[in-house]
Amino acid sequence: MYDITPSDLARGRKLKIGAISAPVVLMTLPAVVTLLLMLLAASGPPVAAVILFAGIIATVFGFIAGVVIAAILASKHSRWTREMRERIAADGIKAEEIGWFRNELRSSEKRALKAVEARDLLLADAYRETLASRLTATRIVKSSKRELLMAKRRQNSIKQLKSARSEDFQAEIGKDIEKISNINDEAKLMLAESEARLQMIEAAASRGGNLADSSLHSRNSLPAPQSFRLPSSLQKWLTK
Numbered sequence: 295m296y297d298i299t300p301s302d303l304a305r306g307r308k309l310k311i312g313a314i315s316a317p318v319v320l321m322t323l324p325a326v327v328t329l330l331l332m333l334l335a336a337s338g339p340p341v342a343a344v345i346l347f348a349g350i351i352a353t354v355f356g357f358i359a360g361v362v363i364a365a366i367l368a369s370k371h372s373r374w375t376r377e378m379r380e381r382i383a384a385d386g387i388k389a390e391e392i393g394w395f396r397n398e399l400r401s402s403e404k405r406a407l408k409a410v411e412a413r414d415l416l417l418a419d420a421y422r423e424t425l426a427s428r429l430t431a432t433r434i435v436k437s438s439k440r441e442l443l444m445a446k447r448r449q450n451s452i453k454q455l456k457s458a459r460s461e462d463f464q465a466e467i468g469k470d471i472e473k474i475s476n477i478n479d480e481a482k483l484m485l486a487e488s489e490a491r492l493q494m495i496e497a498a499a500s501r502g503g504n505l506a507d508s509s510l511h512s513r514n515s516l517p518a519p520q521s522f523r524l525p526s527s528l529q530k531w532l533t534k
Contacts, residue, residue, distance in 0.1 A: 298378060306374050313367035317360030324352035387430045389422040395429050403428075403492070410499040417499050424491045431485035438478040445471045 328349025332342050375394075382391050396404070403425060411418040449467045452460050 298381060302378065306371065306378070309367050309371035309374060313364045313371060316363040316367065317357055320356035320360035320363070321353055324349060324356045328352070383430065383433060387426040387433075389419065389426045392422050392425055392429075398429055398432070399425065406492070406496050406499075410495065413499045417495055421492065421495045421499075424488050424495065428485060428488040428492065431481050431488055434481035435478060435485060438474050438481060442471065442474045442478060445474060 328345060331345045331349070379394055382394055387395060392399075399407075407418070407421055407425065410421045445467055449464060449471065452463045452467065
């Protein structure tokens, strides 16, 4: 189970605020100091010109330094966001966690979610639940496919070795490949079911129905949200 603490969220907020404010602060501060020096300390045009020239240089360098700092903080915030997503997705993405994965949503899904939320809140809840299932299944499909390719490469490498235990190693890897293939197949099935459900919810919303009187409420038309809970094998895959 993931555990995102208030300190984790506070760190993310600080990184975001720092990335946004660094160029503004480091550019504004020398400009303000220059203006105050010109008003208070300049005794004549030559001194004012020197202060203005030095202030412009300091402002330019401050802006450049601010941009560099902002880029560094933005990079750290991006890594922090990826880390939080991986921790959240460790036991399957939930409907209330969709906001963390908006960059993984398709443009059509974002538009559909906004439209469904404007029409019916119950349908919107069902849509978010199914989106969470789709995101989880997509992640499992990608990761299991990657693991499957790596296992097959290891198997091919062992075939080239002339070792007394090479057959035993190949047998073990063969079992791993079979397990990963089954995980991949289950995830693809879950993905297909969630995408079909998304289309049905979009169709119900476009007809102006709601969860109480639409065909979605019928047992024969669509699986209940509970049927989209992760199978135990997929849960083990996420948490391994």
